[in-house]
Amino acid sequence: MSVIGVDVGGTKIAAGRLTRGMIVAGPVVIPTPAGGPAIIEAIAGLVADLSAGSPDGIRGLGVGLPATIDAVTGRVVHSVHTGMDDFDAAARLVERVGMPVFLDNDANLAALAEHRLGAGRGHDHVVMLTLGTGIGGGVIIEGRVFRGGRGHGAELGHISVDGNGPPCQGGCPGRGCIEALCSGSALTRAFCAFADANRASALGRLHQSGMLDSESGLALAQEGDADARAVLATAGEWLGVAVASLANTFDPDVILIGGGVSAAGELLLGPARTVYHARALPPTRRAPLLVAGLGPDAGMVGAALMAREGVGA
Ligand SMILES: [Zn+2]
Known part of the structure; x- marks a missing residue:
């Protein structure tokens, strides 16, 4: 079948x-x-x-x-x-x-896939964020996908962590949504802003060659570049603010980060976890924050x- x-x-x-x-x-x-x-x-x-x-x-x-x-x-x-x-x-x-x-x-x-076959397997309550060009969200409650009244729920990328922050993208009228702060396109903007202000840095040189985007910036961070790592850490801290709210809201068993940006691994999740553990209510900070399993x-x-x-x- x-x-x-x-x-x-x-x-x-x-x-x-x-x-x-x-x-x-x-x-x-x-x-x-x-x-x-x-x-x-x-x-x-x-x-x-x-x-x-x-x-x-x-x-x-x-x-x-x-x-x-x-x-x-x-x-x-x-x-x-x-x-x-x-x-x-x-x-x-x-x-x-x-x-x-x-x-x-x-x-x-x-x-759903992570819950049935991936890093959420064996858990009844799973929160997932997919970090790509935008940020998607999925919530599993008691083993079932939560969709809201008409199917529009769980748009976790549009959780605002900074009410006066940068305008969001893609038709979202919000400001300071995590999609505007931690998505692939937000990372590209953050890398380029640093590069414009620091033209002699490795990020600056990459930008002047026209090659700087979230992927090349991430590759630089993975090679050990401190500036690129700092940009990722800032994005990770914003992510951690949202993760703390998600933990407080859903009390999940596990919180998973997928999508292309999750290739940053601990360079993003480490700072996110520090903020999450510092800010979530003590009983809800039990859920591990992990990279998703199915790629x-x-x-x-x-x-x-x-x-x-x-x-x-
Ligand atoms: Zn938004």
């Missing part, structure tokens, strides 16, 4: 066929085309390719999107990184692929698990 999981990101789409929670085909990765209809066609092509080699047919399709999705209607309400706005993604996919389709926010699915496959695996559980298999 196989299902297909698809993780749609702002730049690439990853798809795989899973049997009993194991990836048996894929991940196949293609660039994300522009606009909702083109993305639907791309997903349909991936489903056709992955179905072709399946001996026992495909029972369902799960799709994760970087989007706010109406859980009642299956419509994408808003998605900055894919250009989908008020788009009937679920109905179009059902029509196109002819099998049950399940749609959810990508960070919810990453949290870049988490969203795709979570999408497949949602489909498997959705068809009752």
Whole structure:
């Protein structure tokens, strides 16, 4: 019994066929085309390719999107990184692929995958933040994904830790959200600001060569550059303020950090943990703060698990 999981990101789409929670085909990765209809066609092509080699047919399709999705209607309400706005993604996919389709926010699915198979396994209460271009959030309560009233809940990237802080991005009217302070794009801005003010530093030289972004800055930090490490530590401290509030709110068993920025590891999580432990209420600072376990496959695996559980298999 196989299902297909698809993780749609702002730049690439990853798809795989899973049997009993194991990836048996894929991940196949293609660039994300522009606009909702083109993305639907791309997903349909991936489903056709992955179905072709399946001996026992495909029972369902799960799709994760970087989007706010109406859980009642299956419509994408808003998605900055894919250009989908008020788009009937679920109905179009059902029509196109002819099998049950399940749609959810990508960070919810990453949290689901980590809970079932990754670093959250064995815990009933899991909070997860995915640090990429933006910041996604997923919350598992009593073993189930928390989605709020219409499916728009757990947008943990838009927790504000500085009410007068920098404006947020991607249509969020907030200020000082952790997405504005600790995401990949926020790190790029912070590295570049330091580089502009310190042109003789390694970050400054990298910036002048036009090569400075969150990934190259992170690589410099991992090589031991003190300035790059300081920028990461500041972002980590803001993250820690949010983690303390999340611990106080949910009393989770574990708090996981995933997404591309989590490659920073302890350079980010160390300062975050120090602030978290200093600021959370004593009874709630029990949850370990860890890097997630499934890496870049988490969203795709979570999408497949949602489909498997959705068809009752
Ligand atoms: Zn925000």
